[in-house]
Amino acid sequence: MEHNVQQSKSTTSRRSFLRKGLAVGGAGAIGAGLFANGLPAFAEVESGGLTKGDAAILRFLSALEILETDLWQQYNELGGIQDSEVPGGTGSAAYTKALKVLDGDMDQYIHDNTEDEFTHFTFINAYLMSKGADPVNLDKFRTLPSSKATGAQDIGRLTNLMQLTVDTSYWTKYRSRTKNPDFGDTFPPAVPGLLKGQFPAIPRDNNDLSPADHIQAIANTAGFHFAFIEQGGTSLYPSLAQRVTHPEVLRILLSIGPTETQHFQTWQDKAGNAPALTDPTNGLVFPDLNSPPFGGEDFQTNLIMPEPTIFLSRKFPPVSIIRPTATKGAAMGALKALTDDGLFIGQPPEFFDVLHKLAKQADAARHGG
Numbered sequence: 001m002e003h004n005v006q007q008s009k010s011t012t013s014r015r016s017f018l019r020k021g022l023a024v025g026g027a028g029a030i031g032a033g034l035f036a037n038g039l040p041a042f043a044e045v046e047s048g049g050l051t052k053g054d055a056a057i058l059r060f061l062s063a064l065e066i067l068e069t070d071l072w073q074q075y076n077e078l079g080g081i082q083d084s085e086v087p088g089g090t091g092s093a094a095y096t097k098a099l100k101v102l103d104g105d106m107d108q109y110i111h112d113n114t115e116d117e118f119t120h121f122t123f124i125n126a127y128l129m130s131k132g133a134d135p136v137n138l139d140k141f142r143t144l145p146s147s148k149a150t151g152a153q154d155i156g157r158l159t160n161l162m163q164l165t166v167d168t169s170y171w172t173k174y175r176s177r178t179k180n181p182d183f184g185d186t187f188p189p190a191v192p193g194l195l196k197g198q199f200p201a202i203p204r205d206n207n208d209l210s211p212a213d214h215i216q217a218i219a220n221t222a223g224f225h226f227a228f229i230e231q232g233g234t235s236l237y238p239s240l241a242q243r244v245t246h247p248e249v250l251r252i253l254l255s256i257g258p259t260e261t262q263h264f265q266t267w268q269d270k271a272g273n274a275p276a277l278t279d280p281t282n283g284l285v286f287p288d289l290n291s292p293p294f295g296g297e298d299f300q301t302n303l304i305m306p307e308p309t310i311f312l313s314r315k316f317p318p319v320s321i322i323r324p325t326a327t328k329g330a331a332m333g334a335l336k337a338l339t340d341d342g343l344f345i346g347q348p349p350e351f352f353d354v355l356h357k358l359a360k361q362a363d364a365a366r367h368g369g
């Protein structure tokens with residue numbers, strides 16, 4: 001079914017019924033009442049017991065999971081394991097080998113992360129439909145070019161992995177003991193060069209397979225990009241969970257979100273193994289993060305668990321937490337981060353309109369409404 005942001009006719013009549021009920025009963029009486037399904041009576045029910053806000057949050061998450069799946073699929077075709085669980089592509093030996101410098105199991109992890117993302121959007125869409133709500137379908141935007149390197153399928157894509165500007169500040173964000181993005185703090189990138197240009201994270205064609213330091217730089221870029229993507233999901237789920245209404249929808253967010261964190265933890269560890277080098281074709285530098293001016297708590301590569309930091313108020317003791325988790329504007333923030341990453345380069349204005357609308361509706365969701 002095509003993604004549809006408009007309400008159905010039956011939804012409209014249900015909503016006007018609710019509004020009438022409000023007008024007649026008065027806020028006090030309504031506030032105390034509950035529907036049989038356990039939802040507050042003031043909640044705007046979209047369909048099948050799902051509130052408008054819950055449906056909006058699930059739809060935004062479904063859209064992002066579809067986009068995640070698309071990018072992971074591209075990584076898997078060239079650098080993962082192509083099998084019946086994650087079909088498509090035949091692998092690039094040189095790229096797979098360069099990725100394995102970060103960890104011998106990179107292909108397995110890429111495969112598993114790809115499968116996870118596929119199940120995330122498939123489940124959320126199925127859940128939406130089970131409640132009579134519209135699922136998300138972005139198929140009309142599968143128009144971006146594939147890699148021309150041997151091993152990739154030649155099909156239309158939603159995301160572009162060949163012109164990325166990767167923000168690696170998650171690295172220092174999770175290593176800081178005194179700062180938190182929810183307090184307005186900012187963090188330096190681990191690999192400053194990745195923020196100063198557009199770099200491929202997959203070989204664009206077979207010319208990218210050499211020289212050795214070039215294909216390694218592409219694999220390193222992928223390694224840092226994997227963690228960038230998954231730390232985003234790590235924050236997004238708890239951020240949005242604060243505004244869902246139905247306990248079952250909360251359970252969905254609380255059950256999927258931590259798998260993003262498992263991914264992030266894995267990728268952060270692997271990115272730390274990316275060899276220091278300079279790409280001879282474009283000058284991109286991957287520094288030795290264990291040596292001055294890097295190193296120490298801010299950069300040391302084996303500090304892959306979160307350092308405790310400030311949370312909620314400085315009056316509390318530091319605590320080891322996911323960061324950020326502020327809920328205001330979380331959906332739009334996630335969309336902006338992915339856009340700034342370069343993932344959507346080449347998409348038409350309509351694509352951004354659809355994504356903005358979904359993010360806006362998710363950010364308008366309120367617990368109980």
Ligand SMILES: [Fe+2]
Binds near residue numbers: 065068116120260
């Ligand atoms: Fe996901």
Ligand SMILES: [Fe+2]
Binds near residue numbers: 117
């Ligand atoms: Fe993910």
